[in-house]
Amino acid sequence: MKFESLRGFRDIYPEDAEPRDSMLSEIKRVARSFGYQIIDFPSVEPLDLYRIKSGEELVSQTFSFKDKGGREVTLIPEATPSVVRMLTSKKDLPRPVRWFSLPKIWRYEEPQSGRLREHVQFNADIFGIDTPEADAEIVGLACTILDSLGLSGNYEIRINHRKLMDEILHSLGVADIPRAFGIIDRFRKIDRQEFLDSLTGAGISQDSARIIEELASSRVSADDSEEFLSGLIHMSADLKEYLHRVVSTIRMISMYTASDIVMDFSTVRGLSYYTGLVFEAFDIRGELRAILGGGRYNGLSSLISGQDIPAMGFGMGDVVLELLLKRTNLWRRGASGDRYYVCTVAEEAATASLKLSNDLRKKGVQVVRDLGNRSLSAQLRSASANGCNYAIILGAKDLSTGSITIRNMSDGRQETINIEEFLSSVKG
Amino acid sequence: MKFESLRGFRDIYPEDAEPRDSMLSEIKRVARSFGYQIIDFPSVEPLDLYRIKSGEELVSQTFSFKDKGGREVTLIPEATPSVVRMLTSKKDLPRPVRWFSLPKIWRYEEPQSGRLREHVQFNADIFGIDTPEADAEIVGLACTILDSLGLSGNYEIRINHRKLMDEILHSLGVADIPRAFGIIDRFRKIDRQEFLDSLTGAGISQDSARIIEELASSRVSADDSEEFLSGLIHMSADLKEYLHRVVSTIRMISMYTASDIVMDFSTVRGLSYYTGLVFEAFDIRGELRAILGGGRYNGLSSLISGQDIPAMGFGMGDVVLELLLKRTNLWRRGASGDRYYVCTVAEEAATASLKLSNDLRKKGVQVVRDLGNRSLSAQLRSASANGCNYAIILGAKDLSTGSITIRNMSDGRQETINIEEFLSSVKG
DSSP: OOOOOOTTOOOBOHHHHHHHHHHHHHHHHHHHHTTOEEOBOOSEEETHHHHHHHHHHHHHTSOEEEOTTSOEEEEOSOSHHHHHHHHHHOSOOOSSEEEEEOOEEEOOSOOBTTBOSEEEEEEEEEESOOSHHHHHHHHHHHHHHHHHTTOTTSEEEEEEEHHHHHHHHHHTTOSOHHHHHHHHHTGGGSOHHHHHHHHHHTTOOHHHHHHHHHHHTOEEOHHHHHHHHHTTSOOOHHHHHHHHHHHHHHHHHTTTOSSEEEEETTOOOSSTTOOSEEEEEEETTOOSSOSEEEEEOTTHHHHHHSOOOOEEEEEEEHHHHHHHHHHTTOOOOOOOOOEEEEEEOSGGGHHHHHHHHHHHHHTTOEEEEOOSOOOHHHHHHHHHHTTOSEEEEEOHHHHHHTEEEEEETTTOOEEEEEHHHHHHHOOO | OOOOOOTTOOOBOHHHHHHHHHHHHHHHHHHHHTTOEEOBOOSEEETHHHHHHHHHHHHTTSOEEEOTTSOEEEEOSOSHHHHHHHHHHOSOOOSSEEEEEOOEEEOOSOOBTTBOSEEEEEEEEEESOOSHHHHHHHHHHHHHHHHHTTOTTSEEEEEEEHHHHHHHHHHTTOSOHHHHHHHHHTGGGSOHHHHHHHHHHTTOOHHHHHHHHHHHTOEEOHHHHHHHHHTTSOOOHHHHHHHHHHHHHHHHHTTTOSSEEEEETTOOOSSTTOOSEEEEEEETTOOSSOSEEEEEOTTHHHHHHSOOOOEEEEEEEHHHHHHHHHHTTOOOOOOOOOEEEEEEOSGGGHHHHHHHHHHHHHTTOEEEEOOSOOOHHHHHHHHHHTTOSEEEEEOHHHHHHTEEEEEETTTOOEEEEEHHHHHHHOOO
16 A cells, blocks of 8 residues: 555655744744744644634635534634634733744645645734834734745735725726625736726726726835825725825835835735735746735624734745745755764764764754664765764764764865863854 | 634643744754654645555544545654655665654644644654664653753653564564553553453463563663563573663663653664554653653565665654643743843834844844824833843934834833943843
8 A cells, every 4th residue: 555645735755844843933033033033733624713804705715614522623724813813812911912823834725836735934023013113013923034045036915005005906996895895806816908807807997997007016115105196096095095095105115125025006915804904925027926915804803703903914824925036046954063973883982972972962953873884884874864064973982982973075185183181172 | 703713622722832833843953863864744645645655544543534636635744654644755875864843733632631633743764774773762862852842851762672572572482462462551541450451362371371460560760670571481592682672772871861762671762663663751759641752663664665664763742742831830932042022112213223123134123113193101001911031212303313112021120221332232
């Protein structure tokens, strides 16, 4: 019988698991440097938690089932409902609340490049504050994470605002705005004519449809946005106010990063619950799915608990990030200092080699100790296979003199040194 | 509508999630210091992978279901089958293979103290080598992890050996040895008379049953084990050989740790697939379930893939470990250095405070930046609530002089200092 993992799921060997773990550690470090704290929550939740938020379409894409107690449950397809449930269950949290999490999430969708049925998603949210500063901090955190992974200049941030878009569509005489959002959300997946036909099919005039198409296909800087928009549509006072708010938020974000930040009127985010700023990050070559995305979603806590708590956050999956880091040659394990392979060439030296290994480990050094009765050359091959940059050879003769031989694995040079002297020179 | 997490599942807030994350990081650090590398695998696997190994009893305790494609799948109830599947799927792995993983695992059992329906389990295994040195390294790794978490002296290691027990039971005339193991495994859960009755009910003589009861209730040091055993049973040559092997393994383990290591003949481990040394760690006060457990399981890779690869490993859940660390006052987040709260007391200083926050973060320091238009006293309350040991106040006047005020949150002392001078003095 031959067992394989399920389609859309990954067996991750050390060559990928170690770089991935380094990446996740760095993401956690940056989140904490912004004062965000880690939380965790169940991987299995009542299915109704997602019905209320996202409706049956999302539910059909979940790994949901009846548990042995007959309850409808699901592997979590996203983190936000659980996070908001935790937020609203505790009354005494000092606000604003800054949380992050790193859950696995599951979607029963067709696997494709950048999308699997199981992946790890980093989530960060700030709750209890609704200001451009808070919006900028979340986007700034996202940028600082990408920059700290070495991706500066390899991505762009696309910004939009749901209320600004509401105003624009309103000024163009669009009656069914949620339907128009649904069409704009598909802008990059369908061709120009299909896009226009969808809009006019939704009762939008041909003139307005053309303007929406021009908006959706344009990216403008914050500085140019007012001139750009006023050339296309009538700017009401409300629309100007939303625009100024977005522009000032973008100026603040640009204090966190030197990467490109553009206004992109096709970025509306599929999920219906966003209420303000929305944003996504893409690789600059435009080859991959979104690296991350998020926005302000002030209404969700009311839906889940009846409490009205403003919320802004984003999610970032590990799959697209891994693809991008591999393409930019940044996929590697974190620095771990020197790594030693302790050879055991004489049975009477076994005790001493075990003691030496443990002494080195206590100094924070990584030590692979040979365990078998093997030839020295076999042990040195293992040293290379284990990525050790030094091998330590402790023979029967060395034992009486208290010395060891250290071999540099890159050039094969050997040096014999007193064991205590060596230990005191090692830094982890 | 009010949503709650499912029974046996946890919402983990920062006060527990941060110490837990520090604990898991330390465990990973120690595993790497032994040359073990991280792997990851799916949380959902074909149910047959567990049927073959553990039979229907374990299957009845899984979160298993039919996915939308009609496949029988399950949330993984343990890590070992997935790890062995990964091992046997790749032909070119240099041996021995040293791997660890930190998956969530799920069991549909009645929740109780130390046992939940979902928890994180650390797993470490060494494959491709079957020597006392390898056995000792795995137990030594387990001990070094507990010691590095500060638990030295708070736990004891109980060691036994399946083949040694086979020989003992054989010498006592026991015919159905697996059945006897099943009874011995329940030794600590039933009373003395029920234990004796179960043994005689399994066709074991009263004399042999009494000896098994004396064995199961005794813990002896490695040094005393030969004298102890030879007072109770006839020592065949095979039995002596197994015993010497266990004793020499224990002597090696004691080079990794100063904690107590005892031979415990009631430790047989429930799962049927162990073939050699088995071990468990318990808190010395005997109040909690096992902290960790494992052993040698040489037959499993044959069952899963037809390849015969020796294996030795252990698993350690986060639930009992958290209980023990809390009881010993060792449950705390890792050191993170100074933590700053940047107050914003003048609108014109907002840009400067954002720049200062980002400059500090780049130095690796944790900075919570106030985002609202709030009074200074409200901001200082937030600084305390966020666990910051310093608050930085940047007023309109300071802006022109290039200085900031730093407040020590523990004693309220304030100092005004040049901003550049301050930045160059900060270490992350």
